[in-house]
Amino acid sequence: MDLMHEEIGGFFEFGLSGLNQFPYPNATQYNSARSAFYDLLKNTFIEKLWMPRFICDSMIDPLIRLGVEICFYDLNPDFSPILPEILIPNEYLLYVNYFGLCTSIQREILKKYPAEQIIFDHSQAFFVKPFDCFATIYSPRKFLPVAEGGLLFTSQNIVPKYYERSAEEMVKQYQHGLLRTVSTAAHAYNVFQDNENAFEDCLPRKISKITEQMLESFDYANFKEKRLKNFKFLHSHLSRYNQLEVNIEDIESPLTYPLLLDKKISNILIQSKIYTPTYWLDSLKRVTRGGVENNFISNATHLICDQRYGEKEMQFQIDKVQDYLK
Structure with missing residues (x-):
């Protein structure tokens, strides 16, 4: 008798219809971008890496753990790197x-x-295809309603050795999304923070089957189109206020609409339940005081442009910004 066959019958398990449109089926999958980065560093024995000062601590931690020498570089106002020739x-x-x-x-x-010495971090650019370079890293959860995920493309032959995770842990990480569905973002925020803190361990772990199914269930072309449309709508109304130069013709995967003013107005928008994200306050200790990155962290407000919303929500944000600027 075959005792290894799949289970038959009983209560229904979690399941989604697969559209099979996932754009990166050949990527090596991890539970987070930082664990993908850790595995890349560990298996390719990189000894020295130029890193931007403007980056979250989670991407610095793998370098410290593995003893990689870090050379920090600054950015120009257009985000281009200031590097040796x-x-x-x-x-x-x-x-x-x-x-x-x-x-x-x-x-x-x-x-x-x-190209063989370049690693691109696409954690904030999910829909930008990987370039032909040493490696490219993605973080699907910044663009999609999944609670985890990291993708790695590399020219190197890496066979990941995943650390174990419990089934209960994999289910728990989706609790904040379920709570928000039946309640509010404010109600679920503390649970969301707890789940975010769980990613501080950068050791490589495999994504859950829940996430695998979800990644196969999304209409990616529709998501990308909506983000672009929302971004362009915001830009058409707010570009005259925005101190950040945006090349609108070259954008294909916006994460947010960064609005750079003389001060950050996130607290004002939050009062209207516009939950603008804040990026990389932890990098303030590395960036130059009064420099480009410091100014951006301190004075940029990240308006929402993701695929959940349309013109009505974009206009609501625009109205709130313009009310403040009057």
């Missing part, structure tokens, strides 16, 4: 496609430096 053979460069706005800068980097 050449990279010596044992140096690597990591560059972030900030908020999905920097694809043209990535092309310029590839013209200047050897």
Whole structure:
């Protein structure tokens, strides 16, 4: 008798219809982008890496754990990197496609430096396809209603050795999304924070079957189109106020609409239940006081442009911003 066959009958399990449109089926999957980064570093024995000062601590932690030498670099106002003219053979460069706005800068980097020494972080640029370079890292949960996920493309032959996770842990990480569905974001926020803190351990773990099913269930073309439409609608009304130069023709994967003013207005918008995210306050200790990154962290407000919303919600945000600026 075959005791290893799949279970038959009983109560129904979680299940979604698969559209099979997941754009990155060949990526190596992890539970987070930082664990993908950790596994890349561990298996390729990188000894020295140029890193932007403007990046979250979660991407610095794997370097510290593995003893990789870090050389920090600054950014220009357009997010282009300030780097040496050449990279010596044992140096690597990591560059972030900030908020999905920097694809043209990535092309310029590839013209200047050897592709085999470049790592691109697409955690904020999910719909930008991987370039032909040393590695590209993605974080689906910043763009999709999944509670975890990290994707790795690399020219190196890496076979991940995943650390174990309990079934209960995999289910618990979706609690905040379920709570928000039946209640409010405010009600679920503390649970969301607890789940975010669980990612501080950057050891590589495999994503759950819940996440695998969800990633196969989304209409990605529709999501991408809605984000672009929302971003362009916001830009058409707010560009005259925005101190950040945006090349609207080169954008294909916006994370947010970063509105750079003389001060951040997130607290004002939150009063109207517009929950604008804040990015990388933890990098303030690294960036130059009074520099480009410090100004951006302190004075940029990230308006919402994701696929859950349409013109009505974009106009509501625009009205609130314009009311403040009157």
